[in-house]
Amino acid sequence: MHRGSFTVTGLGIALIVVAAASVMAGVTFATRATAETTSRTLTTPPSAAALEKVSGPIVVPGLDSAQVARGKVVYEENCAKCHGAQLEGQPNWRYPSLTTFKYPAPPHTDAGHTWQHADTELLDYIMNGAGGLSSEMVGFRGVLSGPDMAAALAFIKSNWTQGTREYQYRITLIHHIWGNTGH
Ligand code: HEC
Incomplete structure (x- = not known):
């Protein structure tokens, strides 16, 4: 007992x-x-003044319209199903799913954070994906040609406002000088 x-x-x-x-x-x-x-x-972006100090006055190179047109096709066929036809991303993209613990696809517009990354980081993402742990972002190496991946990025950039394009171009330059920007 x-x-x-x-x-x-x-x-x-x-x-x-x-x-x-x-x-x-x-x-x-x-x-x-x-x-x-x-x-x-x-994530606090460095101030415009701080960026200017490092990269100096810049002229953002224009986008090649043929490359952007090709990128639109590549995007619609390979990326739109997750990142959205209007690049708007998936619902609640800021929060990981509580069932899969993975992040939904973010927008590629000014509203997202793609523009916070340097070109090399973005191409690395597109080529190699996110590794499968944090999200379903797949790598397109072996699926798309290099020029097609670059074209998809050019198309994404063509949707940014001029200020965002300038910011991302500075980040790209700084990345080139300093390495990883930590964004
Ligand atoms: C199966 C769904 C899916 C497809 C298809 C897909 N993506 Fe993604 N993508 C994601 C998700 C989810 C993330 C967020 C990754 C993370 O935060 O771990 C992402 C992230 C990215 C990023 C990084 C953005 C940032 O700010 O970190 C880029 C760039 C990107 N995708 C480009 C593309 C391009 C270009 C294509 C088509 C060639 C594509 N994606 C196709 C789901 C997808």
Whole structure:
């Protein structure tokens, strides 16, 4: 009898420990997800003045209209199903899915964060994908030719406002001088 109640108490404690552990795991995950989201959302771009200091006055090179036209076709065939026909991204793209823990596809417009990356980083993404852990972004190496991947990027850029294009061009120049920008 005494033994029996001890076992029941022991089981009760075990259940409480398991429950507490699951709650803590949930909290840890939620905290990490929030931190990740926050760091993405609150990434502070260097000020225009700071960028100007490094890259000097610049003239953003114009886009090649034939390349942009080709990129539109490449984009519609390979990218639009995730990033959206209007480059608007998937719903709730800032937050990872609570079932797959992966990030939805972000917009490629000014509203997203594609423009925060240098050309080499973007081409690396398009060629090699995100590695499959954080998202479904697949690499297109072996699927698309180099010129087609570059064309898709040119098409994405053609949707940016002039200010965004200038910002991303400076980031590209700085990346060239300093290496990874950390964005
Ligand atoms: C199966 C869905 C899917 C397809 C198809 C897809 N993407 Fe993505 N893409 C994603 C997701 C999801 C992310 C976010 C990756 C992350 O944050 O880990 C992403 C991220 C990116 C990024 C990085 C953006 C940033 O700010 O970090 C670029 C650039 C990109 N995609 C370009 C393309 C291009 C170009 C194509 C077509 C050739 C394409 N993607 C096709 C899902 C997709």
